[in-house]
Amino acid sequence: MKIILIFTGKSEKGFITDGIMRYHTRLHHYIPLEIKIINVAGKFGNQEIQKIREGEAIMAQIPADSQVILLDEKGKDFTSRQFAEMINTAIHQNIRRLVYVFGGPYGVSGEIRAKADKIIRLSAMTFSHQVVRILFMEQLYRAFTIIRGEPYHHE
């Protein structure tokens, strides 16, 4: 299996990019991981139009044989163990590509919402769509240590 993360908008330089790199390097030992950045040119002056354009660009990056998981504030809560279990299940179901989609500051289009096989959220709180990237990658790293039974996660 391969994991693909689709982020909407470039990652900020500095601590955001450094944090992403930290966990990208660590994750590399467990699974092939690719990060795709959606960067739709132009200011649309309208959030809805921007979301639609971003949605089209996101769709173009999702391979046909993927399980698609949207990160969204209206999604379901998971504990770290449940999140790890979801990945482990995908591995055992021979899912070829697990694609996690992250919207921009205004979320994603209806098209992406409809495309998602699952919608999950990291928190009841709203976090910056930049900070969420670090958060998610740490969680993904944590998931693989749980799957492997390695001593990183404490209850």
Add this chain to the structure above:
Amino acid sequence: MKIILIFTGKSEKGFITDGIMRYHTRLHHYIPLEIKIINVAGKFGNQEIQKIREGEAIMAQIPADSQVILLDEKGKDFTSRQFAEMINTAIHQNIRRLVYVFGGPYGVSGEIRAKADKIIRLSAMTFSHQVVRILFMEQLYRAFTIIRGEPYHHE
């Protein structure tokens, strides 16, 4: 009102410290903010003893006239607006010091749990106690933009 954050264990150099600094600078415009680091010397070889020693050191850093909020996995979920409202209420109640306590990788002692006026959590997921610092500071910054009605937070 003044906000005090008590972190257990030094903040890692690199992206963690950089992220904390980013939001510390921004928060400075809204409220006096102090970060205290608990760094109990010695390896105790026993998580319970370590938590008790850390708890004692945390207690020594909590001023008498404080409202104490513990960040803990067993705490209550808040949305960003509810979290902001909790701070705003403390301001209007003339609370002098709002103290947020963050345990180490194994959590906090029973003494600290008993001392807490409120227990909250950021997520159903477990995050590294280092990454949580960035997360929380972004949320604190977000809370003040909500209180002030500034255009940072989107629903």
